[in-house]
Amino acid sequence: MDSLNIFIKSIFVDNMIFAFFLGMCSYLAISKTVKTSMGLGLAVVFVLIVTVPVNYLIDHYLLQKGALTWISKDFADVDLSFLSFIIFIAVVAGIVQLVEMFVERYSPSLYSQLGIFLPLIAVNCAILGCSLFMQKRDYSNIGEVFSFAFGSGIGWLLAIVGIAAIRERLKYSNIPPALKGLGIAFIITGLMAIAFQAFSGIKL
Amino acid sequence: MKSFSNRYIYIYSTVLVVVVAAILAIVSMVLRKPQDNNIKAEQMQMILQAANKTVERVEAEKVYNNYVTTELGVKANGEVVAKYTNGKQELGDIRPFSLNIKDEYKKYKANNNDAVLPVFVYTKEDGESIYVVPVRGIGLWDEIWGYVALKSDANTVENVVFDHAGETPGLGGNIKDDPSFPASFVGKTIFEGDDFVSIAVEKRVGKDNPHKVDALTGATLTSNGVSDMLKESLKFYVPYFKSLKK
Amino acid sequence: MANNKKLITTPFSKENPIIVQVLGICSCLAVTVKLQPAVVMALSVTVVVMMSNLFISLLRNTIPPRIRIIVQLVVVALFVILVDQFLKAFAYDVSKQLSVYVGLIITNCIVMGRLEAFAMSNKPLPSLLDGLGNGLGYGIILVIVGFVRELFGFGTLWGYRVLPESFYNAGYENNGLMVMPAMALILVGIIIWVHRNKNKELVENE
Numbered sequence: 146m147d148s149l150n151i152f153i154k155s156i157f158v159d160n161m162i163f164a165f166f167l168g169m170c171s172y173l174a175i176s177k178t179v180k181t182s183m184g185l186g187l188a189v190v191f192v193l194i195v196t197v198p199v200n201y202l203i204d205h206y207l208l209q210k211g212a213l214t215w216i217s218k219d220f221a222d223v224d225l226s227f228l229s230f231i232i233f234i235a236v237v238a239g240i241v242q243l244v245e246m247f248v249e250r251y252s253p254s255l256y257s258q259l260g261i262f263l264p265l266i267a268v269n270c271a272i273l274g275c276s277l278f279m280q281k282r283d284y285s286n287i288g289e290v291f292s293f294a295f296g297s298g299i300g301w302l303l304a305i306v307g308i309a310a311i312r313e314r315l316k317y318s319n320i321p322p323a324l325k326g327l328g329i330a331f332i333i334t335g336l337m338a339i340a341f342q343a344f345s346g347i348k349l
Numbered sequence: 350m351k352s353f354s355n356r357y358i359y360i361y362s363t364v365l366v367v368v369v370a371a372i373l374a375i376v377s378m379v380l381r382k383p384q385d386n387n388i389k390a391e392q393m394q395m396i397l398q399a400a401n402k403t404v405e406r407v408e409a410e411k412v413y414n415n416y417v418t419t420e421l422g423v424k425a426n427g428e429v430v431a432k433y434t435n436g437k438q439e440l441g442d443i444r445p446f447s448l449n450i451k452d453e454y455k456k457y458k459a460n461n462n463d464a465v466l467p468v469f470v471y472t473k474e475d476g477e478s479i480y481v482v483p484v485r486g487i488g489l490w491d492e493i494w495g496y497v498a499l500k501s502d503a504n505t506v507e508n509v510v511f512d513h514a515g516e517t518p519g520l521g522g523n524i525k526d527d528p529s530f531p532a533s534f535v536g537k538t539i540f541e542g543d544d545f546v547s548i549a550v551e552k553r554v555g556k557d558n559p560h561k562v563d564a565l566t567g568a569t570l571t572s573n574g575v576s577d578m579l580k581e582s583l584k585f586y587v588p589y590f591k592s593l594k595k
Numbered sequence: 596m597a598n599n600k601k602l603i604t605t606p607f608s609k610e611n612p613i614i615v616q617v618l619g620i621c622s623c624l625a626v627t628v629k630l631q632p633a634v635v636m637a638l639s640v641t642v643v644v645m646m647s648n649l650f651i652s653l654l655r656n657t658i659p660p661r662i663r664i665i666v667q668l669v670v671v672a673l674f675v676i677l678v679d680q681f682l683k684a685f686a687y688d689v690s691k692q693l694s695v696y697v698g699l700i701i702t703n704c705i706v707m708g709r710l711e712a713f714a715m716s717n718k719p720l721p722s723l724l725d726g727l728g729n730g731l732g733y734g735i736i737l738v739i740v741g742f743v744r745e746l747f748g749f750g751t752l753w754g755y756r757v758l759p760e761s762f763y764n765a766g767y768e769n770n771g772l773m774v775m776p777a778m779a780l781i782l783v784g785i786i787i788w789v790h791r792n793k794n795k796e797l798v799e800n801e
Contacts, residue, residue, distance in 0.1 A: 159490070164776055169620040170704045227377040227680060230698050231369070231672040238665060267664075270702040277698045281514075282491070283451070322798050323791035324784075327617060331784030338777035345489065345570075353659035361659060365666060369673050376677060380684040387687035520771065567771065 148292040151284075155296030158345055161271045162304040163338035165278075168271030172305050173330055182309035186302030190295070192244065192266050193275055196237050197294035198287055200276040203232060233276045241267045271301055308334060386410075392446075393417075398510045399496035400471040400479045417481075419470040420445035425457065427588030430465055445469075450494075454485045457585055466585060469496075477501050480593070482586055486578025489570040491515035493524065493578060499539070503590040506548070509534045511575065521571030533562040545587045547580040602724040606732030608794070612705045613736045614787045615797060619705035624779040625696055626737070630753050632692045633741030634734075639682070639693075641730025643674045643700050644709055648726035650674075651714040658715075667710045668701065675700045705733055740782050748773030 161167045168189070175185045206212055208229050213220035245263045249256045266272060275297050284290045311333055320329050353361075390406050393413040397404055404412045414436070422431030422445040431441030438444060445467035457464035469481040478501045485494045495511035509531045511524040524530055537548050538559050546560050550572040554561040564572035612618045619640070626636045647670050651658070658666050679697045682690035690697065700706065709729055714722040745751055747770045750758035758767070772778050791797050 166620065166624040166776065166779070167699070169624070170618060173617055173620070227373060227676060228370075230676050230679070230701055231373070231669065234668050234672055234701050235665070238668060268702050268704060268707055270699050273702045274699055285455070321788070323795075324788045325798065327614075328784050328787040328791065331780050331787065335777040335780035335784065338780060339772075339775070342775060342777065353661075358659045358662055361657070362662060362666075365669060369669055372673065373676055376680055380680045383684040384680070384687075387684065391687065520774070 148288050151289055152292040152296040155293050156300040156303065157341065159297070160300040160304060160341055161274065161297050162301060162334070163341040165274065167274040168269045168301055171266075171269050172301075172308070172334075173327065176305050176309040176312055176330070178313060179306060179309045182305040183302075186298075186305050188263055188266055189269065189271060189301050190298030192237075192241060192263075192272055193294045193298040193301075194291065195244065196240050196272060197275050197279055198290050199240065200233050200236055201279055201284070201287060201290040203236065204229060204280050208232065229280060230277075234273055237272050237276070238267045271297070304337070307337060395496055395510050395512065396469050396471070396481050399481050399498040399508055400473075401498070401508045402471075416473075417469050417471050421468040421470065422448060422465045423468050423586065423589045424465055425462060425585050425588065427592050429589075450483050450485060454582075458581075464585075468586070468589065471498070479507050480590075482583070484578050484582035486574055486581060488513055488516050488524075488574040489521050489568070493571070493574055495524075495578075497534075497579070497583065499590070503593040504538045504540045506534050506537045506539070513571075516568070516571050521565065521568040521574075523565050523568065524571060524575060527565070530562075530565060537562065539583055540590075543591075545584065547576075547583055549580075550576040599721060599724050602721055603728035603731070606725075606728040607735060608732075608790070609797075611732045611736065611790075612708075612729050613733055614783070614790055616705075616708065618708045619703045619733055620783075624740070624783070625776065626693055627741040627744055627779055628748070628774055629692075629745045629751075630738070630741040632689060633737040635682075635686065635689045636693060636696065637730070637734025637737045639678045639697060640700055640703060640705065640733055641727065643671065643678060643703075644706050644730045645723055645726035646674045647671045647706060648709055648714040648722040649719055651710050652717060652719045652722035655715050663715070667707060671706050671710070672701050705729055736783070736786065739786065740779055743782055744773045744778060748778075 158164070162169065162172055171185060176182045204212070204226075206215065208225045210224035210226065211221050212225075213223050241263055245256075248263075275294060279290055279293060282293075284293060308330065312330065315329065315333075324332075387406075390409045394404060394406055394409040396417060397409065397412060400416070402412065402416060418435055420431075420433040421429050422441055422443065424430055429440070431443055431445050432439045433444045433446070443465075445465075446469075448465060448467050450466065453464045453466050457466070467483065471479040471481055473479060479498050480501075480503055481496050481498045483494065483496055485492070487493065491514035493511060493513040493516065495509060497509045498507040499505065500507050511531060513522065513525060516522045516524065533556075534548060539545065539547055541560065549561045550564050551561050552564045552569075554563055606612060610616060613620060626632045647667075650670050651667060654666075654670075675698065678700070679690070682693070682697065709726060713725045717725070742752070745753075746757065750756060750762075750769050
């Protein structure tokens with residue numbers, strides 16, 4: 146599997162929202178207008194391409210069974226992978242905080258767009274999910290991991306902007322009152338997921 | 350809200366981290382054994398299943414030790430570099446059962462000649478040897494793997510068993526869930542004369558073709574994945590199988 | 596005592612974590628293809644919410660507010676790892692089906708949401724009950740979705756065939772759409788629809 150293939154696949158086939166339902170909470174809560182959802186989507190892409198490669202390095206050089214052999218041959222049997230959940234989430238929370246401080250310091254305009262979304266992202270399951278999938282799927286080098294993270298982020302962005310555009314239009318349509326808001330958002334996401342099924346199995 | 354000094358915060362977080370790490374380390378050590386046993390038992394169960402011996406997970410290890418008398422570690426050129434018989438290591442220093450198949454396949458795919466893959470020799474009640482080999486590949490979504498058992502002629506399929514990480518349940522997932530799919534492999538052959546042809550999974554091939562089986566409905570890409578997996582994985586063993594035929 | 600009972604019952608309907616509070620959807624839908632993983636997931640989440648609610652509530656006066664989110668995450672992660680390790684050791688097949696979704700309980704917003712909203716400011720016993728109620732309220736949606744998807748998608752329940760062979764002979768086919776991820780979303784949408792029709796005060800007016 147080469148990087149480009151992984152990139153395309155993680156956007157369309159393994160879409161975080163439509164295939165794995167990851168990050169649904171903020172997806173449903175923030176998707177009322179295109180502008181804000183664009184902001185959140187970009188923030189997710191940004192955090193993903195930083196945290197997933199970092200977690201890959203940690204997993205590869207610290208946690209996996211036999212990962213510590215670069216320190217000494219005696220550690221070949223040490224398996225710290227039971228710690229991975231806790232370390233991954235700590236890395237995500239820490240990096241989100243760092244990114245927030247950096248953006249605030251060096252690019253106030255970007256901060257005013259992304260700022261409010263950044264703290265939300267620490268508990269966005271798409272971010273942790275991406276790291277866990279990375280660990281499970283055994284990518285062979287950091288380039289592949291990067292394109293997986295980037296692709297997943299773009300896929301998430303695509304999904305949230307798509308539904309936000311649809312929801313903006315829905316204001317003018319006549320929906321049964323009980324289905325308004327949340328209910329119809331679920332059903333539309335379902336229909337979008339069916340559309341994305343058409344991509345399954347594409348390979349470059 | 351009470352306020353806390355920085356010192357308190359540092360001490361608090363240190364204590365928390367140490368306590369949590371200690372709990373996790375203890376639990377992981379205590380549970381490591383049953384976890385490893387589960388993985389081992391599942392693998393043994395699959396190997397036995399491939400050789401047509403269906404057992405419960407809890408029985409797997411006992412039955413395995415009775416029937417799978419020899420484990421071999423084989424290289425791509427057919428050379429046997431490890432042998433484990435009746436509970437004793439006779440050749441090499443790693444037990445073939447504990448080879449990391451995933452890693453060895455990676456080496457093999459990278460054209461590394463050091464790759465060593467296992468062959469499990471299952472002895473039937475009537476004394477016939479069945480050769481069980483692992484296969485590994487990519488399905489539609491994720492990895493697929495399994496075991497292929499060949500009769501003592503190292504050509505005819507005794508049985509196969511497949512598993513998968515994330516194929517669509519009811520479609521691609523049927524490689525595992527629908528017993529008629531593995532059953533369709535029984536009796537097929539992987540050699541045509543002296544040439545290796547593998548077993549292809551294709552649409553509408555009927556029952557009579559010795560090297561092909563019918564694809565799963567609605568799961569073309571998983572079926573192709575199984576086809577590629579068999580071809581790539583069995584190719585590794587061709588020199589070894591040929592040495593058996595002589 | 597009446598209050599305590601309410602803590603358990605309201606999350607079933609009026610304050611259901613999934614269909615009203617919109618929390619914890621992420622990890623729930625993907626495990627509902629069949630009934631069994633849905634039930635195990637529901638139980639795991641319930642255990643994690645209860646235990647971390649209890650724990651955080653016991654610690655609530657000692658936690659410095661500045662690091663409370665990270666303390667909460669650590670406590671939740673601790674219980675999630677414990678659940679994961681136990682599943683791997685004693686319910687191996689189920690743990691394989693749930694795969695990464697067990698880990699995702701950490702970021703399941705129900706857990707964090709209940710910790711912030713309830714356990715940080717309430718006594719241990721009510722917190723424990725609140726966790727139980729919310730875990731079960733979450734579970735009931737999972738079980739409904741899992742029930743429908745397995746019944747129509749496979750014709751089985753808990754792995755046992757329930758639709759008789761004669762149905763299939765008469766031309767009935769399993770509904771392949773039910774096993775697709777999309778159908779889980781649509782089913783939840785329909786559940787919300789029905790639920791809001793019964794509880795008019797929840798209807799959104801945009």
